[in-house]
Amino acid sequence: MPHQVPQPGPERMTPFDGGTLVVGVRPGSDPLVVLTAAALARATGGELFVAYVDEQRFTEREFADGAVQHSDLNPDAADDSWRQVEAELKAELDGLLAGAGVGWQFRYLAGRPDRSLTHLARAVDAAVIVVGNRAPEHGAKVREFLDGALALKLAQHQHRPVLAVPLSVVDWKAPMPWA
Structure with a gap:
């Protein structure tokens, strides 16, 4: 008998009122994503979990609070540069969310962004996962466009709603970038 994947449904909904939000960020990413998530958290009275997923590391162990123990993909590397990335992201978020009127926590995750954000x-x-969404750049191939759509992967592989914050748009009349 094939494995049954739990499907979305009313019984699996997490209430937005007072619900927790997860937002995925990257170093130097557009602040609109975090500010949108913070505004939604403030409006719903929820708490915000801001997460960065380091794809150059892998998850060794997942904890009940959403944190992970992670290591470098290269077992011979003794590189702790991830700590600097974490510190810089936290400092950036402190400045961005100061006065936002919302409680927040940061999680440094590892591995595939879709799986890591789903775990968190x-x-x-x-109640919802918030991510940024860019229009495909000129010269992008269809496969690159579809493979790179984090919001799409999240929406297809877990039951929570996904809010994709537009960071760039394409003119309706312009030819598609991969054409």
């Missing part, structure tokens, strides 16, 4: 959302029982 499950661990904190998030």
